[in-house]
Amino acid sequence: MSTSRLYCFKDHFLTAAIRRLSPFLAVAIIGGCTLAPTSSTTSPTTLATSPLATTDLRFTSVADVVPKLQEGSLTSVELTQYYLDQIAANNQQGLTLRAVVDINPDALAIARELDKERAAGKVRSPLHGLPILIKANIATQDQLPTTAGAEVLAGHLTPADAELVKRLRKQGAVILGKTNLSEWAYFRGFKGISGWSGLGGQTVNPYRTTHSPCGSSSGSGVAVAADFTLLAIGTETDGSIICPSSVNGIVGVKPTRGSVPGAGIIPIASSQDIAGPMTRYVNDAEVLLRGIVDPSALAQMSSRTTPVKRVVLVRAFDDSMSGVNTLTDELAEDLSDNGLTVINVNKWQLPDGLEAAERTVLIYEFKRDLSAWLRDYKAPKRAESLTAIQAYNQSTAARNLRYFGQEFFELADAVDLVKDQADYKQALKTSRQLSEAFLTDLLTQHQADAIITPSNGPAWKIDYEAGDSFGFYTWTPAAVAGYPTVTLRAGDQDGLPLGVSLIGRPYDELRLLGLAKTLETNGLGFKPSTNLTQAGSKYK
Incomplete structure (x- = not known):
């Protein structure tokens, strides 16, 4: 079984980037390349391969x-x-x-x-x-x-x-x-x-x-x-x-x-x-x-396509690691060079009560919404309810509960959708008010079109005993408020990607994507892992 391997221009990611930027330039650079066969292994879960274009x-x-x-x-x-x-x-x-x-x-x-x-x-x-x-x-x-x-x-x-x-x-x-x-x-x-x-x-x-x-x-x-x-x-x-x-x-x-x-x-x-x-x-x-x-x-x-011109840049995490500081320094310079006004802020502190209110909402709605999905999408009897799912997990605990428990299922199953409704509604109101005010105040105070903040720290080593180690993260206010966010790679820490989040007002997606395109054009964005050219791939 064979596929095709491009030999004369080995940086395939650069080749693809050239094609995106200029098809005519791509023809000039790649046009004289020849193709030679290389082998590939097919997984039994896929259909038989055929020659690629x-x-x-x-x-x-x-x-x-x-x-x-x-x-x-x-x-x-x-x-x-x-x-x-x-x-x-x-x-x-x-x-x-x-x-x-x-x-x-x-x-x-x-x-x-x-x-x-x-x-x-x-x-x-x-x-x-x-x-x-x-x-x-x-x-x-x-x-x-x-x-x-x-x-x-x-x-x-x-x-x-x-x-x-x-x-x-x-x-x-x-x-x-x-x-x-x-x-x-x-x-x-x-x-x-x-x-x-x-x-x-x-x-x-x-x-x-x-x-x-x-x-x-x-x-x-x-x-x-x-x-x-x-x-x-x-x-x-x-x-x-x-x-x-x-x-x-x-x-x-x-x-x-x-x-x-x-x-x-x-x-x-x-x-x-x-x-x-x-x-x-x-x-x-x-x-x-x-x-x-x-x-x-x-x-x-x-209808909301006016380009982003004025942004709040969150610098609250600059001291957390060198990669974040480099990211925000370079981002501030890049934005300014592209004619945007950048307002640096050094604080990102969630309002008191937001996380507690959000948790109340999620647990209540999990009971209500998952129960409805299991019914409407004809889940098997062993999964017909939250109670049944917990029982199954307990009966297969050696496999399914070996790394962590099912506390959210237990909390949700204990919810009384009638008796707890008033507390839920208040929590929903509180969580939305706090998250919306947090973001809107930042935007309004600085007359900004968008908020730019590091999304979170880099990937951490998988640890089944300690669990996840997120470090800092900034996605919660937009998630609870329902505001749009676009993220893309903007730096790295010890070879691991660091993303930056662009947050706007409701329905600002195209404005945020426009800003993201500007940043991508200037060199930010996706860069493939070198691992993918060293193991398993047909195009080494």
Whole structure:
């Protein structure tokens, strides 16, 4: 079995970057290259490989592949097969990243039909024929189980697609498979382990495989960084898109509350849950965002396109580590050089009572919303309720409770949805008021268009005894307030990515993405792990 390997221009990431910037320059540099065969191993979970198009797809972008699909030099089948091969190389072998838990056995057939549509002149949307991985807590009516990573839901096939998935299918996206996650989206026990689930095992960071991928959208973040997919979807309640995007060096978008349909996603709490794009490049994130948001939300976003000119730059974490200080110093200079006014602030202190109020909301809504999902999406009897799930976990404790407990399930199961409703409503009101005031006051006081802050520290070493070690993080106010956030790589600490978060007012996504594009153009953003050119990949 053979594929193609580009020999004369070995920095494939640079090649892809040149193509994105200038196709004509790419032809001049790469045009004389010759191709030679190299071997590849196929995982038994993927379909047989076929020859790839004679082009380097490593770390490619939507802007790069769509013109090739349009001109016929690349097909969706070839693109899909490329990612199946990459998954086979480094998911369960090679680097053993364990980012993908299930491959869609129909992916190539779907891609083939979409190629036929394109050949016949029918292109559904900018997502037509593009492969995408989705988190394993998002329902799909196909052969892909929806499990939240929990053994109790192993093999569970849902009777309907999540609304988000319906939208993706209608627009012609190829659902490539599902990604691992922190079990139950990191809402099972107090001492969770990011990227670990009973079904998927431990997802690891491609930049340092002893280190955490963060979560809960761990698999989506790693899959994008490891070149397992062109696009991915994550979900967030509080940090679950931003953190894995940050520590894996990719772009993540946590949209405005309610702008992306949540029906069909295994919930924590509907007041904060949201799905969003996870991609390598800012433009790709915008393409995917436009494809998944509600039309009314997109209209509001599209009406708010005045460029960001004045920003608050949070310097409160400069002393935490050298990489953060370097990041903010260089970012301040970069922003100023691009004509933005930068207001430095040295404080980031959450309001008293915010975290306690948020926790009350999440536990109450977890009881209410998960119970409804289990009923509506026909969970098996062993998982028909929070009580049943706890009993199953106890009966399989040696496997499923070996690293941490299920305290959040216990607390939620004890909630009385009637008697506790008044306390819940007050907590919801308090959490929103405190978080919105925190962000709005910063923006208003400084007459700023956006807040820029380091997202969190770098990935930490996985430790099953001590649990996760996040260090500092800044995603909670926007998560609770429902304000949009865009994150992208802006620095590093000892070779591990550091992300920066751009936070705006509701429906400011396109403004934030515009600012992110400026930063990306100036050199920030995704840089692939050198591990991926040293082990398991066909393009060494």
